[in-house]
Amino acid sequence: MVQKNEILELEIVDITEEGNGVAKHDGFAVFIPNTAVGDRAQVRIVKVLSSYAFGRVERLISPSKDRTDPGCAVFGRCGGCTLRHIGYETELQLKYKWVANHLRRIGGIEVVPEPILHTGRTAGYRNKAQYPVRVEDGRVMTGFFAKRSHRIAASDLCDLQPALFEDILKEIRTFAEKQKIPVYDEQTHRGCLRHIYLRLAEKTGQVMVCLVLSGKGMPKEKLLVKRLTARFPQIHSIMVNVNQKKTNVILGDSCRTIYGADYIVDELCGVKLCLSPLTFYQVNRDAAELLYRQAQEYAQLTGEETLLDLYCGAGSIGLSMAHRVKKLIGVEVVEAAVENARQNAKLNGIGNARFFCADASSAAKRLAEEGTKPDVVIVDPPRKGCDKSVIESIVRMAPKRVVMISCNSATAARDCRAFEEMGYQVIKARPVDLFPRTGHVECVVLLTKTEK
Known part of the structure; x- marks a missing residue:
């Protein structure tokens, strides 16, 4: 058995689907995030269970040949990419x-x-993104949820998303801040703007913006529409999705169109497809x-x-x-x-x-x-x-x-x-x-x- 806070020198021999490296100490499995097969590291044990333990790297002694620069400021905190630190062939x-x-x-x-x-293609391939919105230190923040939590890893740019999403996101966030749009608080269940949901039809270039609200409307909706459509002609649809439930489920059941059509059109395998906010579509x-x-x-x-x-x-x-x-x-x-x-x-x-x-x-x-x-x-x-x-x-x-x-x-x-x-x-x-x-x-x- 290993002990909590014990520091061990370990070699990573495998990687799980959660992105955790696997090491063995006298046959006892230790899972270590953000490591690669072949890494040798000093590892601090942070949690011990009956048949395995979790650790974190204190010092990387010798890196694996499979390691690469993650190229992301929030890698390791964001709950999305788990394999950015290894080469794509691996x-x-x-x-x-x-x-x-x-x-x-x-x-x-x-x-x-x-x-x-x-x-x-390993970058810019996602045609859909859902960004939680929070207020931190008086500023409107967007980003992605950290691993196993509802804390936001604040980030405008994600390498997996189209660059256009970053620009639209910044515009909405700046608008919300300047116009003092009330942002939803998960603890008190007060506020209005919960999530910003963006969708791109890659074949046609059409973009949908969907604002997930805790009520049926948002202050100064028409002004936001004017701002977005003036700057981004690719936007063919702006929708409001209403989610008034005290839940971590992102979308509610009802949608309302505040600009353009209630769908965008993409093409997949030669078939044209109408995409609404609630439509399942491969990302x-x-x-x-x-x-x-x-x-x-x-x-x-x-x-x-x-x-x-x-x-x-x-x-x-x-x-x-x-x-x-x-x-x-x-x-x-x-x-x-x-x-x-x-x-x-x-x-x-x-x-x-x-x-x-x-x-x-x-x-x-x-x-x-x-x-x-x-x-x-x-x-x-x-x-x-x-x-x-x-x-x-x-x-x-x-x-x-x-x-x-x-x-x-x-x-x-x-x-x-x-x-x-x-x-x-x-x-x-x-x-x-x-x-x-x-x-x-x-x-x-x-x-x-x-x-x-």
Whole structure:
């Protein structure tokens, strides 16, 4: 056992998905943030648990060859990037290993994943940013939440965001300060301006500004609109989102347009998509195209299939494949997303798609009653993965192929194991890096129905 405040000389031998380096002391694991494999350091133990401990670097004795300059003033304090201190090629190798290990250890799957896909672009790739707003020492501050807290790591510029976001953010913050706009306080629940939410449609260049307020309006809204639109002609929509709940959830349920349209339009895989503040959309457009094209390749579409897109959201995945199938059916539990998907199908003149609101079990029952049997199912669940009832519903529909897209390879591996226990086999898998410099990685998996 190690002791709290003990200082040890340790060598980093691995990195976790949270970005913590892993060292061993007499077989006891110690996790140390902001370290790289190969680092040797004097480490102070700051927390000891029954089977592992946490430490922090007191002095770096010899740096790893993988180390690089993070190039960010708030690295280590901001809760976003966890891998900025290592080279990108090393990051890709780590992410590939994480996916492969999850499939093997959690899923019991021996398929060797295909090489990781990525665009090579590690800066300015995010098309969406949500900035908390606070008052500190009498100044209006914006930035990003520090790790595991609601303290703001104040920063205007993030290397992952477009430079334009920095300029718009500064303009709004300066306006709020000069006009004495009341800023929301999480402790007292007083004030108005909670978050600033920016969205960019990269293909069209259209920008949406969304002000998240604790009330239905903000003082001097029209003056702010005038200021923003005069300086930034790229802005096509300015919205207000109302969140009056005492919660750390950023967005409320209702939106109001105070300038322009209530959406902006982007294009992904040749499909035009309307994006509202509440629309789910991949934050890395170029990498999402790689992801969806890989999913389409795994789906092996010939033009004769009925394709079911579960968790379809605004329809982006299914609509990108509509031209390769006979019929597209999209299912989503959020009614607003279903309406958005129908709008997107109409916008693109896609006539072989229909979308309805239901959970997976209800959808399976409805399709069975209609006599509709999908040949291929695309499933893109949230981070928690698929409920067992969802997997059972898919299996009852007996598609020839299931293509799973996942932002969490651990839950994907668990779900693949459940599919294999119910008559499907994992044939291929591939990691795709949608979130460079962070600990997140997507993966695509192909499962086929086994012959009995």
